[in-house]
Amino acid sequence: MASETKDRILDVAERLFADRGYPATSLRDITAEAAVNLASVNYHFGAKESLLAALLERRFAPLNRRRLELLDEIEVEVGAGRPAVEEVLRAFLAPPFEMQQKWGASGRTFLRLVGRLHAETNDEHRATYLRHFEEVRRRFTSALHRALPHLEATDVHWRMMFLMGSMAFAMVEGLTPRPGGPPPRDPDEVLDALLCFAAAGVAAPSPARVPIDAGRPDRPGFVVGEEAPAARGR
């Protein structure tokens, strides 16, 4: 099954897509660097788009399996109780970082690619990509809501978004050395820093939703709300 050629193509494509982006990477770039024939991509994968899909499948399947596995453990442990926010976040954020250690440089490359795909919004690639992600997002959002029952569902959704944004940025920026940016760190440290930031952000008191007719103070949004002084119509 896993022929030598096929794997070499996947490895090189992963790196080039991560470095230059999907549309900016040509099959000729890939096949030249992998030292295989141009036609072999279409032979083994059918089309460029399917190559991307195969590439995502290879990494995402075990990654998301691991995430859900950790979440399962948490849910078994707490039963009907409230899971701890930090535990849920750790189950979500740790696997990509573990992965990079297990898979070495190519795991790191993949993380950069993922960070990129979050913004690479050709709707077709996005569908390819999101298919892998949807169940994970749904289950973690719901676990997070159980951990933070005083928040409204829409707030949990948004914080999940912000979390994903931080994660994506940490992956693409934190793992690509850049002049002027923070020095690249040990992945474990990045994970700790991210968890720390994310846990505080996700568990923040809910934003005060001042009713529109209440004369808005100069700077709303930071009045601690906890549970909605005024239930926001919605």
Next chain:
Amino acid sequence: MASETKDRILDVAERLFADRGYPATSLRDITAEAAVNLASVNYHFGAKESLLAALLERRFAPLNRRRLELLDEIEVEVGAGRPAVEEVLRAFLAPPFEMQQKWGASGRTFLRLVGRLHAETNDEHRATYLRHFEEVRRRFTSALHRALPHLEATDVHWRMMFLMGSMAFAMVEGLTPRPGGPPPRDPDEVLDALLCFAAAGVAAPSPARVPIDAGRPDRPGFVVGEEAPAARGR
């Protein structure tokens, strides 16, 4: 100066770049939709790359001017004292959202484009883009460090990264309606939610850096470091 044609090209290009990404948008797409001749892009802007640069210039110049202006106000106000974290964050995050109200649909489009460019890492576009951003990042990072003097510089840098990630994601995701995602919200609400999340995250206690010889507990990273076990800022 600002000819009819030139503006139409800029407007359409902004939208298409935001929708499909820069490399995936052809000049023929742009000129067809703008109902101008294909050659006029090269006539007015020289090349596709310069079109992107002009497009960024048009929006970023006033946007970042506004950010720095708000930051200046804060720094004048507090003098040698500590600025408030929320104020600094607001100065950073509010202008893009204000902009979208002032510029209407095309402001919103631009925000999507910006969110995208954060990941669009062809090094040349990135240079084009980062040039507009570098001073802002530097000054806000330093203001943030003054607001949170107990944090190490490297932690502040990283949290600035996470913040930018949340912002980028909020822009590209929060403003593009997606099935299954959170319902699109009023921009003011997004800003409030983002500020709330970001303020808590940025001001979180610094991650515990356990010395390597200390037998690491099973789950490090949430031991509250620094000061006050529960004094989460506010």
Next chain:
DNA sequence: CCGGAAGTCAAACGTTCGTTTCAATCATAC
């Protein structure tokens, strides 16, 4: 009315793209 700059237009330029074709090669079972 005219001359010339500014802008538009259709057409073509040379490249590069993803994909296809088909003969050559390889491995394996008979």
Next chain:
DNA sequence: GTATGATTGAAACGAACGTTTGACTTCCGG
């Protein structure tokens, strides 16, 4: 050894790309 299916190879396909060209309008100061 030879037939057979899987893989590789070199070459070409048509389409799309960014850019350039040169003739054609449009406009305006003299």
